[in-house]
Amino acid sequence: MQSNDEETAKPRTTEVKLSSWEEFEERVTALDPGNERRVWDEVWFRGQADARWALETTLERRSRGTQVSDYLRVIQRIKPSVETFTGLTFDMPPYQVxxxxxxxxxxxxxxMFESATYMAHLRHGGFPSPLLDWSHSPYVAAFFAFSKARDPSHEVAIYAYREHPGIAKFGGSDEPNIFSMGPYIRTHNRHFRQQSRYTFCAQFIDGHWYFAPHDSVFKITSRLEQDLLWKFTIPASERRKVLRHFDKFNMNEYTLFASEEGLLEMLAMREIDLRE
Structure with a gap:
């Protein structure tokens, strides 16, 4: 039960409206914790091509209120097909466990971490996933935001997430909680190209774990020293300038995905988008 103060307090998401890419670079520098030895205290970034989109996982877009055990049984069933195609072997606990x-x-x-490698691989392959993918690099996140933006009258969003600046992280047994995975896991090579990190949100309800929206945690006002979120919005009209800047550093679909589709998208961007 929330107290009256908690019910009236503001959510812990800080929204920052910016007018240019240069403003974002200035702001993001100030977010750096400045302590490279504390791996748990990184700031992670996620880019979305439309600032109006919710912060949702691909599983949430396909199915709401999913029991964790139901999802794990699904990916357990499809594992032989994935392993046959990739030639890889993925560890997962048996059904009874x-x-x-x-x-x-x-x-x-x-x-859950026993299945981290397999779940991250499926996320990179496009299978509906409870994982929300982030990057240690604000520039990788910004590339994903601007590369998919098509309407210059809208804004893109770049989220910044800081899990917990302190030594320990706390969570109530009756509340949704965010769990993190990364950076060092054995999975798809895109994980390293994109400096990937992952979070999933779950809640223990009536003796069973369910996946929950990340936003449900950011609205909890009693944990002000953890799960901090910033949402930076930037005009999508900055797209061409930003992508030209990134291309000078050879950051594009091909270098981030290392696939034929990525190569063709890179060529389309250079020959069509950046020449208009």
Whole structure:
């Protein structure tokens, strides 16, 4: 039960409206914690081509209120097909362990990390995922935001997320919680090209874990020293300038994805988008 103060307090998302790419570069420098030895205290970034879009996972766009055990059973069933195509082998707990662990509050976090490699691989491949992908690089996040932006009258959004500046992170057993994965996991090589990090949000309800929207955590006002979020909006009309800038550093679809589709998108950007 929330107190009256918690109910009237503002959400912990800081929205910053910017007028140019240069303003973003200035702002993002100020977010750097300046402590490279504390891996848990990184700031992670995520770019979205339309600032009006919600901060949602690809699984949320396909299905709401998913039980964690149901999703894990699905990806367990498709694993032989993925392994046959890729030639790789992915570790996952058996069905009985999935069912048992998803009904126990204290075992959940460690148990989920057993499937981290496989879940991250599926996310990079486009399978609906409960993982929200971030990047350690604000520039990678900005590239994804601007490269997909098409309407110059709208704004792109670049989110910055800081999980917990302190030594420990706290969460209530009856509240949604954000869990993080990365940077060092064995998964798709795009993980390293894109400096990927991942979060998922889950809540323990009536003896079972469910995936939950990240926004449900950012609205909790009793945890003001963790799960901090900034939303920077920038006019999409800055797109061509920003992509030209990135291309000088050879940051494009090809270098971030290393695929034929990425090569063709890079060529289309150079020969069509940047020449208009």
């Amino acid at each position: 999935i069912e048992q662990s998803c009904r126990q509050f204290d075992l959940f976090q460690g148990f």
